[in-house]
Amino acid sequence: MAGLFGNLPDPAKPAPAAPAGPPAPGSRRAAREAAAREAAQREAAQAAASEPALSETPASVPAASVLPPFEPEGLVPGSPAEEGPAPVVDETAVGGSRGGLDELFETADDHHEVKDERVRKKRRRRGCLIALIVVLAIFGGIAAAGMWVWNTYGDRITEVMGWGEPNDWEPGQAGDPVNITVLEGDTGGAVSATMYEAGVTKTPEALYDYLIRESIAVTFYPGVYELRERMSAAEALEALRDPANKRENSVLLREGLTVDRSVEIIAETMGFPLEDVQAAAEDPSAYGVSADSLEGWVFPAMYTFDPSATPTDVIARMVERTRESLSRAGVSDEDAHEILTIASIIQREARFEADFYRVSRVIQNRLQPGNQETHGYLQMDSTAQYGYGELHDGAAASTQEALDDDNPWNTYVHTGLPKGPIANPGDLAIDAAMHPADGTWLYFVTVNDETGETEFTDTYAEHLRAIEVRQEWCRADEARCP
Numbered sequence: 001m002a003g004l005f006g007n008l009p010d011p012a013k014p015a016p017a018a019p020a021g022p023p024a025p026g027s028r029r030a031a032r033e034a035a036a037r038e039a040a041q042r043e044a045a046q047a048a049a050s051e052p053a054l055s056e057t058p059a060s061v062p063a064a065s066v067l068p069p070f071e072p073e074g075l076v077p078g079s080p081a082e083e084g085p086a087p088v089v090d091e092t093a094v095g096g097s098r099g100g101l102d103e104l105f106e107t108a109d110d111h112h113e114v115k116d117e118r119v120r121k122k123r124r125r126r127g128c129l130i131a132l133i134v135v136l137a138i139f140g141g142i143a144a145a146g147m148w149v150w151n152t153y154g155d156r157i158t159e160v161m162g163w164g165e166p167n168d169w170e171p172g173q174a175g176d177p178v179n180i181t182v183l184e185g186d187t188g189g190a191v192s193a194t195m196y197e198a199g200v201t202k203t204p205e206a207l208y209d210y211l212i213r214e215s216i217a218v219t220f221y222p223g224v225y226e227l228r229e230r231m232s233a234a235e236a237l238e239a240l241r242d243p244a245n246k247r248e249n250s251v252l253l254r255e256g257l258t259v260d261r262s263v264e265i266i267a268e269t270m271g272f273p274l275e276d277v278q279a280a281a282e283d284p285s286a287y288g289v290s291a292d293s294l295e296g297w298v299f300p301a302m303y304t305f306d307p308s309a310t311p312t313d314v315i316a317r318m319v320e321r322t323r324e325s326l327s328r329a330g331v332s333d334e335d336a337h338e339i340l341t342i343a344s345i346i347q348r349e350a351r352f353e354a355d356f357y358r359v360s361r362v363i364q365n366r367l368q369p370g371n372q373e374t375h376g377y378l379q380m381d382s383t384a385q386y387g388y389g390e391l392h393d394g395a396a397a398s399t400q401e402a403l404d405d406d407n408p409w410n411t412y413v414h415t416g417l418p419k420g421p422i423a424n425p426g427d428l429a430i431d432a433a434m435h436p437a438d439g440t441w442l443y444f445v446t447v448n449d450e451t452g453e454t455e456f457t458d459t460y461a462e463h464l465r466a467i468e469v470r471q472e473w474c475r476a477d478e479a480r481c482p
Helices: 028-053 100-161 188-197 206-214 233-241 259-270 274-280 311-328 336-349 353-366 381-388 400-404 427-434 460-476
Strands: 177-182 223-228 250-252 302-304 443-448 453-457
Touching (some): 177 250, 206 233, 223 233, 223 250, 259 274, 311 336, 336 353, 381 400, 443 460, 453 460
Antiparallel strands (some): 177 223, 250 302, 443 453
16 A cells, blocks of 8 residues: 555645746746737737727637647656647637637627617517508408498499499390280389389389380370280380280289279270279179178189170189189188188288298198187288278388278287188189198298298297398388388
């Protein structure tokens, strides 16, 4: 052990002090001091060069990393490996680069400049975003206002500007023959509407607009005329003026007319005195009908009679045509009055073919005993209007006076079916009365008179929502629902 530790210094003796005075040439101390002086000189030179633009980023900082001297393990001081001049170490190198405090300050400036640039970019982006939002808000407001104007006044704008489809058919498209009835005193507006309903013209105003535009004065003579579907207004007027198209001793009754209105049309178009036709229709028993009137028995159709036909002949033919329709639908004589009553309500209430069978089902469901929703009241506006005498006034809704009037046809006041038919039903309505659709509906309302769209519902709450849809349609144009 003594041999192992014999060369260690005595711990009781103080460590030798650093020699005073200048270092010996070639020693490590001399090398370090020389390196320090050189570093100080370089720093002074760099500071002088960078003093006018301290914040500028230096173009480059040369790397000056010097690895520390390698000392193999196991060598002790004073061994032959330590002999010779010691390597010069640049003790000013920090982190593998050269430059001292100047490099530190310059790197900090770089950091602040990068940060400032990011702040400026962020502010620019925020400003662009705000500007974009403002622009979108402006254009969005303009677009919303434009949509409101178009939804509210689009139809009128289109009409004034002449946009959209024309209201008249192109010449040369005439199709199948149809008959129209011109009544005594009909003017251009009435005949124009009649032509549209028969499928002759494209719109209800086509003929009337043509007469105004061309300043044509015309007298319309009562009678039944054979025209064709899809005729232009000019073609329709020319055909109406051609005597060859007038059907002599003919009469056309459309569905849904009352017996009083049918009698007037028969007299006007066939040239009978009105009193004679009224007298012919006064006694139902003369035609084998067990009822108080011929309401519902004057069948709607196109009829042509011999020149010698009398008003009685005309009425008899129409009643016989009703019996033919009842027979085809499988209606017995005992049920004829009830079925005609139901069919007449269907004829006045329904718009489309499918709706005829749905309305028939609503009537059947409402008449079911013990129905807690309706309590047996049909509540059909057409019955109230008929009983009050305003069925042909042209209004879709009933007046409050009509709804409150206590007459045997008002199904708002009395339960069950009305006293009798309220109009002349056609083949479709009679068939629907016999064969209602399957369903649980108790209510229906037409929500758009122009399209005829009708909502059928099971509960009163659903019915109220459908009524609100109709009211919205009416509010869009007050002229729609006077």
